[in-house]
Amino acid sequence: MASAATDETRKLWDMIRHIRVCMMTTIEEDGSLRSRPMAGIQDEFAGELWFFTSATSHKTLEIAGHDQINLSYADPRDQSYVSVSGKADLVTDRTLIAEKWTEPVRVWSPKGPDDPDLALLRVAVDRAEYWDSPSATMTYLYGYAKARLTGEASRPGENAKIDLG
Numbered sequence: 001m002a003s004a005a006t007d008e009t010r011k012l013w014d015m016i017r018h019i020r021v022c023m024m025t026t027i028e029e030d031g032s033l034r035s036r037p038m039a040g041i042q043d044e045f046a047g048e049l050w051f052f053t054s055a056t057s058h059k060t061l062e063i064a065g066h067d068q069i070n071l072s073y074a075d076p077r078d079q080s081y082v083s084v085s086g087k088a089d090l091v092t093d094r095t096l097i098a099e100k101w102t103e104p105v106r107v108w109s110p111k112g113p114d115d116p117d118l119a120l121l122r123v124a125v126d127r128a129e130y131w132d133s134p135s136a137t138m139t140y141l142y143g144y145a146k147a148r149l150t151g152e153a154s155r156p157g158e159n160a161k162i163d164l165g
């Protein structure tokens with residue numbers, strides 16, 4: 001069973017590792033959903049996803065009230081899509097912030113890793129679902145022909161749910 005979980009985790013990471021920006025959805029105080037783009041900061045995946053943020057941002061207040069979030073990744077060029085849900089928490093450990101710091105983050109945090117407002121968001125992934133479809137024109141044409149001739153939808157590619165929690 002551990003092997004299957006490892007294979008599933010590897011598949012998930014392979015699909016999202018090159019998608020540098022995802023949409024993070026949080027729950028506002030009134031219960032409505034709010035999404036914003038977030039850039040991932042890691043080079044490997046072991047059940048957690050990491051992001052830099054401002055400790056005083058609106059999203060951190062939302063997460064303090066409702067820690068369940070969703071991350072949506074899309075790569076239309078490769079026809080791969082991933083939805084990740086998990087629990088988020090704010091990490092203010094200065095040593096960890098310094099370890100994860102890279103210079104491109106300075107665009108959003110000009111004061112650097114010593115900025116007292118700079119924090120990390122850790123997302124402990126509970127579940128994920130992915131859709132991985134071939135993007136070739138021939139696959140599309142095959143699906144169209146099948147639909148026209150048989151009245152049945154073509155279902156190329158893979159769709160799976162992963163439970164990591």
